[in-house]
Amino acid sequence: MSSARQLHTISGRFRMEHGGSLVDPVIAYETWGELNFQRDNGVLLFTGLSPSAHAASSNEDPSTGWWEQMLGPRRPIDTTKYFVICVNSLGSCFGSTGAASINPETGEPYRLDFPVLTIEDIAIAGQRVVESLGIKRLHAVVGASMGGMTAIAHSILFPEVADGLVSISGAARALPYSIGLRSLQREMIRCDPAWNSGNYPLGKSPIDGMRLARKLGMLTYRSTAEFEQRFGRERVPEERQTGDIFGIDFEVESYLDAHAKKFIGTFDANCYMYLSRAMDLFDVADHGGSVEYGLARVGARRALIIGVETDILFPIKQQREIADGLNKNGREVDFRAMPSLQGHDAFLVDMDRFRPALCDFFNCTMNQPGALRTAS
Amino acid sequence: MSSARQLHTISGRFRMEHGGSLVDPVIAYETWGELNFQRDNGVLLFTGLSPSAHAASSNEDPSTGWWEQMLGPRRPIDTTKYFVICVNSLGSCFGSTGAASINPETGEPYRLDFPVLTIEDIAIAGQRVVESLGIKRLHAVVGASMGGMTAIAHSILFPEVADGLVSISGAARALPYSIGLRSLQREMIRCDPAWNSGNYPLGKSPIDGMRLARKLGMLTYRSTAEFEQRFGRERVPEERQTGDIFGIDFEVESYLDAHAKKFIGTFDANCYMYLSRAMDLFDVADHGGSVEYGLARVGARRALIIGVETDILFPIKQQREIADGLNKNGREVDFRAMPSLQGHDAFLVDMDRFRPALCDFFNCTMNQPGALRTAS
Numbered sequence: 081m082s083s084a085r086q087l088h089t090i091s092g093r094f095r096m097e098h099g100g101s102l103v104d105p106v107i108a109y110e111t112w113g114e115l116n117f118q119r120d121n122g123v124l125l126f127t128g129l130s131p132s133a134h135a136a137s138s139n140e141d142p143s144t145g146w147w148e149q150m151l152g153p154r155r156p157i158d159t160t161k162y163f164v165i166c167v168n169s170l171g172s173c174f175g176s177t178g179a180a181s182i183n184p185e186t187g188e189p190y191r192l193d194f195p196v197l198t199i200e201d202i203a204i205a206g207q208r209v210v211e212s213l214g215i216k217r218l219h220a221v222v223g224a225s226m227g228g229m230t231a232i233a234h235s236i237l238f239p240e241v242a243d244g245l246v247s248i249s250g251a252a253r254a255l256p257y258s259i260g261l262r263s264l265q266r267e268m269i270r271c272d273p274a275w276n277s278g279n280y281p282l283g284k285s286p287i288d289g290m291r292l293a294r295k296l297g298m299l300t301y302r303s304t305a306e307f308e309q310r311f312g313r314e315r316v317p318e319e320r321q322t323g324d325i326f327g328i329d330f331e332v333e334s335y336l337d338a339h340a341k342k343f344i345g346t347f348d349a350n351c352y353m354y355l356s357r358a359m360d361l362f363d364v365a366d367h368g369g370s371v372e373y374g375l376a377r378v379g380a381r382r383a384l385i386i387g388v389e390t391d392i393l394f395p396i397k398q399q400r401e402i403a404d405g406l407n408k409n410g411r412e413v414d415f416r417a418m419p420s421l422q423g424h425d426a427f428l429v430d431m432d433r434f435r436p437a438l439c440d441f442f443n444c445t446m447n448q449p450g451a452l453r454t455a456s
Numbered sequence: 457m458s459s460a461r462q463l464h465t466i467s468g469r470f471r472m473e474h475g476g477s478l479v480d481p482v483i484a485y486e487t488w489g490e491l492n493f494q495r496d497n498g499v500l501l502f503t504g505l506s507p508s509a510h511a512a513s514s515n516e517d518p519s520t521g522w523w524e525q526m527l528g529p530r531r532p533i534d535t536t537k538y539f540v541i542c543v544n545s546l547g548s549c550f551g552s553t554g555a556a557s558i559n560p561e562t563g564e565p566y567r568l569d570f571p572v573l574t575i576e577d578i579a580i581a582g583q584r585v586v587e588s589l590g591i592k593r594l595h596a597v598v599g600a601s602m603g604g605m606t607a608i609a610h611s612i613l614f615p616e617v618a619d620g621l622v623s624i625s626g627a628a629r630a631l632p633y634s635i636g637l638r639s640l641q642r643e644m645i646r647c648d649p650a651w652n653s654g655n656y657p658l659g660k661s662p663i664d665g666m667r668l669a670r671k672l673g674m675l676t677y678r679s680t681a682e683f684e685q686r687f688g689r690e691r692v693p694e695e696r697q698t699g700d701i702f703g704i705d706f707e708v709e710s711y712l713d714a715h716a717k718k719f720i721g722t723f724d725a726n727c728y729m730y731l732s733r734a735m736d737l738f739d740v741a742d743h744g745g746s747v748e749y750g751l752a753r754v755g756a757r758r759a760l761i762i763g764v765e766t767d768i769l770f771p772i773k774q775q776r777e778i779a780d781g782l783n784k785n786g787r788e789v790d791f792r793a794m795p796s797l798q799g800h801d802a803f804l805v806d807m808d809r810f811r812p813a814l815c816d817f818f819n820c821t822m823n824q825p826g827a828l829r830t831a832s
Contacts (some may be wrong), residue, residue, distance in 0.1 A: 192701055256687040256708035257680040263709045264671050266702050271664040273649060288647040295640050296672065304633040304771060311632040314740060326567055326642050326729055330736065332632035333639045353702055360706065363689060392768075395680060 084141035085133065085175055086208045097204075098361070100195025103184050107205050108168040108175025109133050110141070112151060113159035115213065122215045123157060123442075124206060124242065125166040126223035126230035130347060131354050135166040135238070146305065149431045154445070156438035162219060170205035171197040171354045179350035180282055182264065192278040199226070199362040202296045203233040205288035219262040220244030220442075221380070225394065229362050232378065232402065236367050239379020245406075246426045247440060248386040249396040252371045252405065252409045253363035260392055261300055265293035269349050278350050285349035293352070294340040303390035303423035305338045307332060355361075375405030382412045384441040386434070388426045389419050414441065460486045460517035461509065461551055461632065466584045473580075474737070476571025479560050483585050484551025485509050486517070488527060488537035491589065495612035498535060498591045498688035499818075500582060500618065501542040502599035502606035505731050506723060511542040521736070522705050525807045530821070532814035538595060547582035547730045548575040553696040555726035556658055568654040573730040575602070575738040579609040583617065596620030596818075597756070600803045601770065602731065605738050608754065612743050615755020621782075622817060624762040624803045624810075627774040628747045628781065629739035634769055637676055638732045642670035654726050661687045661725035669728070670716040679799035683708060751781030760817040762810070764802045765795050790817065 081212045087106050094102045110133045115122060125135055127146070136145035136152050136159075157164060168176040171194070179194040186193075210218065219240040223231035228250020235245045251258075269275055272289030280286055314331040315321075321329065328334050364374030383406050387399030396417055405416035418433050420426035427434050438444075463482050470478045486509045491498065501511055503522070512521035512528050512535075527533045532614050533540060544552040547570070555570040562569075586594065597618040599607035604626020611621045627634075648665030656662055665752030690707040691697075697705065704710050741749030759782050772793055779791035794809050796802035803810050814820075 108615070113691070196701065253689065254681060255684055256706065257675070257683040257687065259689075259706050260671075260675050260683065260708045260712055263706070263712070264668065266676065268644065268668055270702060271668060272647070292644055292647060292668075294642065295636075295643070299633070299636050299640065304631060304768070307633040307636065308631055313629065313632065313635075325572065326646060326733065330632065330635050332636045336636055336639070357702065392680070 084138050085132060086110065087175060088212045090208045092204065094205070096195040096330055097198045097200045098196040101193070102177060105170060105177035105183075105205065106175070107170060107177070107209050109165055109209050109292070110135065110138070111163065111165050111213075112136060112138055113161070113162040113163045116213065119215055120219065121162050122210065122213070122217050123162045123164045124210055124217045124221045124234070125151075125164060126202065126206060126221070126224035126227035126234070127166065127169060128227050130343070131171075132226060133166045133168040135164075138217045146428065150435065150438060152168060155437050156444050157222070157442050158300070158444050161444075162442070165213065167206040167209055167311075169202045169226070169355065171202065171351060171358065173348040173351040176205070178348065179354055180348040181276075189282055191350055194350070194354060196361075197358045199229045199233045199358050200237060202358065203230050205229070205235055207234060208237050208345065210241070216241070218242040218324065220246055222246040224248035225250065225357050225424065228394075229359065232364065232375075233362070235378040235380045236364070236374060239377060242380055243382065244441065245378060245380035245383040246386075246438070247383070249388055249391055249394050249399065249424055251362070251394050252402050253365060254360045255395070255398065261296065261393065265296050266353045266356055268292040268296070269353060273375045275349060279434070280349065282348075283345065285342055285352075286348065290347070290349055290352070291337075292338045294343040295336045297334055298339055300393045301423060301425040303392065303421055305390060306421040306423065309421065313333065363422045371401065372405055372408070375402065376409050377453075378406060378409070378411075380406075380411065384414045384416070384437065386416045386418060386427070386437055388423060389417055390421060391424045391426075393424045460514050462486065463551060464585045464588045466581065470581070472571040473574045473576045474572040476493060478553060478571070481553035481581065482551065482557075483546060483553070483581050485585050486511065486514070486542050487589075488512060488514055488540045489538050491539040491591065495591055496593050496595065497538050498586065498589070498594045499538045499540045500525075500586055500594050500597045500610070501540060502578065502579045502582060502597070502603035502610070503542065503545060504599075504601035504603050505728070505735070506719070508548075509542045509544040510550075511540075522804065526811065526814055532811050532820050533598070533818050534820045537820075538818070541585060541589065543582040545578045545584055545602075545731065547578065547727060547734065549724040552581070552766060554724065555654075555730055556724040562651040564659055567726055570726070572737075573734045575605045575609045575734050576613060578734065579606050579613055582606070583610060583614050586617070592617070594618040596622055596758075598622040599626065600624035601626065601800065602735050602767050603791065604770075605735065608751075609738070609753040611756045612740070612750060615753060619754050619758065620817065621754060621756035621759040621774070622762075622814070623759070623778060625764055625767055625775065625800055626778065627738070627770050628751060628778050629741060631771070631774065632738045635736045637672065637769065638736055641672050642729045642732055644668040644672070645729060651725060656725065658724075661720070661723065661728075663720050666720045666723070666725055666728070667713075667716045670719040671712045674712055674715055676769045677801040679768065679797055681766060682797040682799065685797065687711065747777065748781055748784070751778065752785050754782060754785070754787075756782075756787065758817075760790045760792070760813065762792045762794060762803070762813055764799060765793055766797060767802075768802045805823060
């Protein structure tokens with residue numbers, strides 16, 4: 081466990097939106113910056129499917145975080161101004177309670193006895209952390225990908241809490257194509273005999289299933305154009321070829337393999353499936369009968385909605401739908417369509433485009449020439 | 457074996473382009489219509505990865521073919537005018553020699569001892585059938601998807617043979633994104649313990665691996681827009697739900713599952729992998745040093761090149777690249793960009809758009825009002 085990680089126990093019975101409950105679930109989180117005297121400078125950050133709460137480095141944990149360039153002193157979300165809280169999602173496996181955790185009622189890991197997880201459950205669990213810190217109002221709730229869904233859910237379920245909403249490459253509901261892709265990823269895991277109906281030894285997730293699922297993920301997180309630019313039809317050097325007739329030959333195959341192998345061993349397979357399924361189930365229309373009515377319930381007064389033109393998994397029309405829905409209800413909405421090549425993952429990579437957008441929303445000073453240098 | 461199927465044995469040693477050879481390989485084919493006295497009304501049709509040579513029904517085999525609406529009397533490729541030959545690709549498993557065939561030199565199935573297969577090998581084997589029929593000149597060579605690649609290869613390797621070239625949703629070379637997807641499909645099969653390094657009992661291809669690969673295929677053969685229109689977020693009726701927490705819930709999951717199960721048992725897994733890999737390896741630049749020089753070698757004088765705007769697997773810019781390359785060399789090129797929703801598979805489904813295009817190229821009469829009725 082990293083020394084920056086803090087744990088909040090939600091005492092008692094935590095009822096899940098689709099039925100079932102958890103006893104004393106724990107949410108892992110990290111914070112950066114200081115809560116001000118008015119307690120109104122908090123920013124709650126929800127993650128995508130796979131990251132931990134370690135969004136950025138800190139004195140307590142100097143290792144690079146997953147959004148290192150976006151978060152910190154004199155960064156777009158400036159931690160000399162804001163008190164940032166990033167939560168590891170309920171259902172994940174980096175300190176928060178999930179399918180790999182011990183069920184206190186049985187003393188055994190939940191595994192598939194974990195109740196159905198929804199994006200709303202993740203949002204509610206995140207809000208419990210905010211409350212535990214004595215915060216009633218947030219400056220903003222922020223998220224990308226699954227986190228972009230969760231931020232919307234938070235703003236619907238707790239309309240009085242966050243003044244601002246930042247939803248990046250998110251969606252008001254999962255499209256059938258995305259559901260098909262995620263369903264196939266889950267089936268890859270379930271087809272691996274080592275999965276053993278979810279009863280693999282904890283810490284030993286099924287390697288083949290997770291590798292295949294991650295490779296499909298990587299193909300949907302980026303764009304055809306980026307693959308062409310990066311890999312073309314380059315072959316791997318002879319010394320890295322396997323000699324196998326169906327082994328690794330093209331650089332693109334080598335890239336997918338190397339990155340998928342990194343993922344294996346860090347993520348619990350059952351947790352992955354619960355989080356993946358939660359995205360499929362998400363539908364803002366569950367709050368009010370239609371996407372339009374659901375978005376009307378969003379409490380944020382200001383919103384930054386970002387989509388990427390090359391996103392296959394959460395196509396840009398989904399972010400446009402969110403922006404249009406929020407616009408109708410008299411909010412201040414900044415919608416940005418990014419021409420990034422990196423598809424769904426652009427928010428992690430195309431910092432030159434994303435930094436200014438976040439910077440504008442958070443009134444940072446880094447866009448002014450020399451600001452970064454003079455301020456530090 | 458269907459009664460329309462004919463077999464041609466290519467006697468002797470058939471040398472493969474990437475090394476290795478086959479002894480007396482067999483090519484299965486079907487024909488429709490009659491060869492005219494001048495022997496110049498032949499049309500050679502190459503298939504995509506999965507179909508047999510049974511492109512259309514006939515007296516000998518009245519079952520519906522895979523391109524039934526395109527091929528036949530008074531159809532766009534009018535078999536009262538043309539003598540159409542459709543070949544089952546070398547390397548496939550519907551009568552032609554492939555990895556599931558017996559190697560006459562050993563008396564055992566080839567399995568992974570089958571040599572590396574290329575699109576060029578498929579084109580050459582098809583040409584051997586044409587020659588066996590006493591045909592020196594073809595009216596056209598035609599193909600879609602993998603067949604669109606093969607038709608181009610044929611026109612490069614045998615520039616004197618076909619006067620016309622029809623390449624639908626094909627490519628001058630595989631893109632890294634498409635290679636990544638196909639590589640992952642092959643890996644799904646290889647990860648299935650039942651694959652057993654290619655040594656499964658013949659006729660018993662690994663079920664899980666083939667089902668996963670086919671599902672990914674189906675997700676890449678269609679478009680996000682079509683999935684949305686067809687399935688939305690519809691749930692399967694309760695009586696068809698499995699009760700399993702990760703079982704089939706959405707209609708899109710049910711659709712993928714039903715169609716993938718149909719595919720299993722009809723296609724040999726090793727053959728699938730050889731054909732899939734052949735597409736990855738295809739690069740017109742191998743003929744002349746660049747795609748431009750390769751396309752300059754195409755012998756056809758007239759060409760119809762069709763692409764579909766929603767195609768993920770063979771994006772439309774790849775067909776534009778072919779059309780542009782052919783245009784440079786003074787050919788008569790008709791390039792059509794189809795706005796079909798059905799993506800890569802549109803040529804099998806969106807007949808209202810594809811029929812007129814083929815009809816124009818083959819000078820059929822069906823587009824004239826009443827032609828279909830008066831002619832029959």
